[in-house]
Each structure stands twice: as structure tokens, then as C-alpha cells.
Amino acid sequence: MGEAVAETVGERFRELYGADAEGVWAAPGRVNLIGEHTDYNDGFVMPFALPHQAVAAVSRRDDGILRLHSADVAAGPVELRVADLAPGSDTSWTAYPSGVVWALREAGHELTGADVHLASTVPSGAGLSSSAALEVVVALALNDLYSLGLRGWQLARLCQRAENVYVGAPVGIMDQTASACCEAGHALFLDTRDLSQRQIPLDLAAEGMRLLVVDTRVKHSHSEGEYGKRRAGCEKGAALLGVDALRDVPYAGLDAALERLGDEEEVRRLVRHVVTEDERVERVVSLLESGDTRATGPVLVEGHASLRDDFRISCPELDLVVDTALDSGALGARMTGGGFGGSAIVLVEAGDVDAVTKAVEDAFAAAGLKTPRVFEAVPSAGARRLV
Numbered sequence: 001m002g003e004a005v006a007e008t009v010g011e012r013f014r015e016l017y018g019a020d021a022e023g024v025w026a027a028p029g030r031v032n033l034i035g036e037h038t039d040y041n042d043g044f045v046m047p048f049a050l051p052h053q054a055v056a057a058v059s060r061r062d063d064g065i066l067r068l069h070s071a072d073v074a075a076g077p078v079e080l081r082v083a084d085l086a087p088g089s090d091t092s093w094t095a096y097p098s099g100v101v102w103a104l105r106e107a108g109h110e111l112t113g114a115d116v117h118l119a120s121t122v123p124s125g126a127g128l129s130s131s132a133a134l135e136v137v138v139a140l141a142l143n144d145l146y147s148l149g150l151r152g153w154q155l156a157r158l159c160q161r162a163e164n165v166y167v168g169a170p171v172g173i174m175d176q177t178a179s180a181c182c183e184a185g186h187a188l189f190l191d192t193r194d195l196s197q198r199q200i201p202l203d204l205a206a207e208g209m210r211l212l213v214v215d216t217r218v219k220h221s222h223s224e225g226e227y228g229k230r231r232a233g234c235e236k237g238a239a240l241l242g243v244d245a246l247r248d249v250p251y252a253g254l255d256a257a258l259e260r261l262g263d264e265e266e267v268r269r270l271v272r273h274v275v276t277e278d279e280r281v282e283r284v285v286s287l288l289e290s291g292d293t294r295a296t297g298p299v300l301v302e303g304h305a306s307l308r309d310d311f312r313i314s315c316p317e318l319d320l321v322v323d324t325a326l327d328s329g330a331l332g333a334r335m336t337g338g339g340f341g342g343s344a345i346v347l348v349e350a351g352d353v354d355a356v357t358k359a360v361e362d363a364f365a366a367a368g369l370k371t372p373r374v375f376e377a378v379p380s381a382g383a384r385r386l387v
């Protein structure tokens with residue numbers, strides 16, 4: 001599959017720019033198994049890469065020009081001057097790739113321009129990190145072409161900086177690290193404080209299970225403001241408790257910490273989610289490593305309840321997926337990603353895939369909602385050069 005896609009993207013590059021690309025790279029979207037809203041609290045996450053990916057054909061230029069084109073945007077190439085790139089100057093899709101060029105230059109890397117054509121199969125705005133896939137594929141291509149010698153986690157940090165500062169989205173480090181560092185057949189157990197990581201084998205099919213992603217195809221408009229409020233609330237919690245980040249509140253000391261927060265009701269809820277979620281990630285890791293995969297189901301369900309009741313970022317559509325899936329026999333289910341829409345994940349026995357899928361689709365139809373998009377997620381390769 002990688003090869004066919006590389007050929008199509010390479011051909012289009014030739015049509016657009018009149019010469020062969022120097023190479024073709026791919027970077028995937030991701031789904032997060034467990035560890036939600038922990039990545040800006042220095043905590044733990046466990047994403048894996050999707051088979052859906054952004055693919056980019058790229059060549060260097062030596063005249064300071066950056067040309068960007070997406071197969072998924074109906075317009076010709078956008079031409080920018082590398083020297084003129086500045087945060088806040090671009091509000092279109094090109095801010096993601098040009099933000100990466102800006103971040104690399106800010107970090108002292110000499111880039112003299114590039115031609116880029118990309119195409120992506122990561123659904124946009126579905127909580128599956130289409131934005132990180134775009135950033136990482138461009139970062140990896142430039143890293144290779146300009147021989148920058150940066151490691152995956154270093155590219156991830158630069159991509160996060162591009163998204164935080166250049167695009168202006170205050171995202172954590174999970175998405176970019178997942179896209180850059182995941183491996184096929186594995187989930188990535190990542191400590192977002194120091195980016196230390198462990199690849200956790202995850203072959204659900206071999207154990208007779210499947211992981212479904214259910215994209216609700218809804219995105220509630222207040223999601224960005226709410227994200228900012230949760231971040232601010234977490235920071236307030238850390239400050240009140242006198243720690244650098246909520247990661248530093250030990251699970252064993254949670255009750256005492258909550259007590260210290262007194263009548264700060266909202267902060268208490270946020271702290272409780274983050275501290276228990278970190279513990280859930282560690283629990284899922286040990287269950288997977290001891291071969292007790294089915295027992296992760298209830299942990300996912302606990303995670304959903306915590307996001308819904310304590311962090312308060314679920315929505316009726318995500319709750320409907322989770323409740324319906326569990327009622328129709330799923331082993332576990334939870335919302336994944338930022339919340340207020342986007343996607344949920346469902347862990348099911350292989351034999352129950354059709355029944356659970358139909359139950360969720362029927363429930364959406366009965367509620368008068370758009371048909372959700374349901375697909376199986378197999379842990380796939382992280383960012384890499386295809387050609």
C-alpha cells in the first residue's frame with residue numbers, strides 16, 4: 001500500500017512542479033488507547049499509530065521559496081518566502097507545514113526552501129491527529145533532505161512548537177510523538193515529561209479481539225475554549241498543590257491532595273481525573289505486559305467515566321457510542337482525543353464487531369444523528385521514508 005500511494009503522490013508532485021520529488025515520506029494519525037489530557041500535565045499516554053497517514057513528496061529549493069500543495073484542498077500551490085514566515089501570519093492549512101519550517105529555522109537549522117505536495121487519509125478534525133501527521137511528515141522529509149540528524153522525539157518537540165506558537169493551538173506533545181515514534185504492532189507508552197518511551201506489543205487480532213474507532217462526525221464549536229479552560233484549571237491545581245505539574249501528585253496521595261484543595265470544586269475534579277488517569281495508563285501497561293488484555297476493557301470504561309464526570313469533556317454523541325457499545329457486548333469503550341465530539345474507541349471480541357457496529361449505527365439513527373464512521377484500528381507504522 002505504501003508504494004502505490006507514494007507513486008500517486010510522486011506523480012502529482014511532478015505535474016505540479018515539473019520535476020521528480022527527491023523523496024516521499026509518510027506520517028500517521030493516531031488513536032489514544034488511554035491517557036487523556038495527561039500530556040500537558042507531564043503525565044503518561046499510550047497512543048498507537050493508525051494506518052491512515054499523511055504522505056508528502058518533497059524536494060529542496062535553494063532560493064528561499066517554500067511551495068505547499070495539498071491534494072485535499074482545492075487550490076493551486078501556495079508560495080511563501082521562508083525568511084518571511086512568522087507566527088500568526090497564516091490562518092489556513094499551510095500554517096501546519098510552514099510552521100514546521102519556521103520551527104526548524106528558529107532552532108538554528110538552515111533551510112533554503114522546499115517544494116511540497118501532500119495527501120492525507122487521516123480524517124480531519126475527528127480527533128485522530130490529522131494536524132500532527134501533516135507536521136511530522138514535513139519535518140521528517142526536511143530532516144532527511146537537509147541531513148539535520150534529528151531523532152523522532154526531537155522532531156515531535158519542534159512540531160509541537162510549530163503548532164503551539166505558529167498555528168496558535170496549545171496542544172500537548174502526545175500527537176506529534178505518536179506520529180513520529182510509534183511502531184507497527186505496538187502501542188507507545190510515553191512519559192510526556194522526558195519523552196522516555198516503551199513500545200508495548202499490541203496484537204489484538206492474535207488474541208481474538210478488535211479495536212474499533214467510532215468517529216461521531218460531530219465537533220462541538222466550544223471545544224477549543226474548553227480545552228484552554230481545562231489546561232488553566234490543571235495549572236491552577238498544580239500551583240495550589242505546590243507541584244510543577246499534576247504528574248507529581250502521587251496516586252497514593254490523591255485523597256490528601258483533594259482535601260488540601262478544599263472548596264475548589266472544579267479544580268478538585270480536574271486533579272482527580274489527571275491523577276487517576278495516569279494510574280490507569282500504568283494499569284493498562286501492566287495488564288498488556290502480563291497478557292491480560294481483556295481486563296483492560298473495564299479500565300477504558302473507568303477512563304470514560306472520569307472524562308465525562310470529572311473532566312467534563314464528553315458529549316451526548318460520545319456517551320451514546322460508549323453506552324451502546326457496552327450494552328451490546330463490548331469489552332470496553334471510551335472517548336478518545338480532546339473531547340466534545342470526535343472519536344471513541346471500542347474494544348470488542350472479534351465475533352462481536354458486526355453486532356456492536358450495528359447497534360451503534362442504529363442508536364445514532366434513532367437519535368437522528370449522522371451515521372458515524374466506524375473502522376478497525378490496527379497499530380501501524382510511525383513516520384518513515386517511503387521512497
Ligand code: ADP
Nearest residue numbers: 070072093120123124125126127128129130131
Ligand atoms: P485533528 O488534528 O484532530 O484532525 P485539527 O483541528 O488539529 O484536527 O487539525 C485539522 C486541520 O489540519 C484542518 O483544519 C486543516 O487545516 C489541516 N489538515 C488536515 N489534513 C489536511 C490535508 N489533507 N490537507 C490540508 N490540510 C489538512
Ligand code: MG
Nearest residue numbers: 129130131132
Ligand atoms: Mg490536531
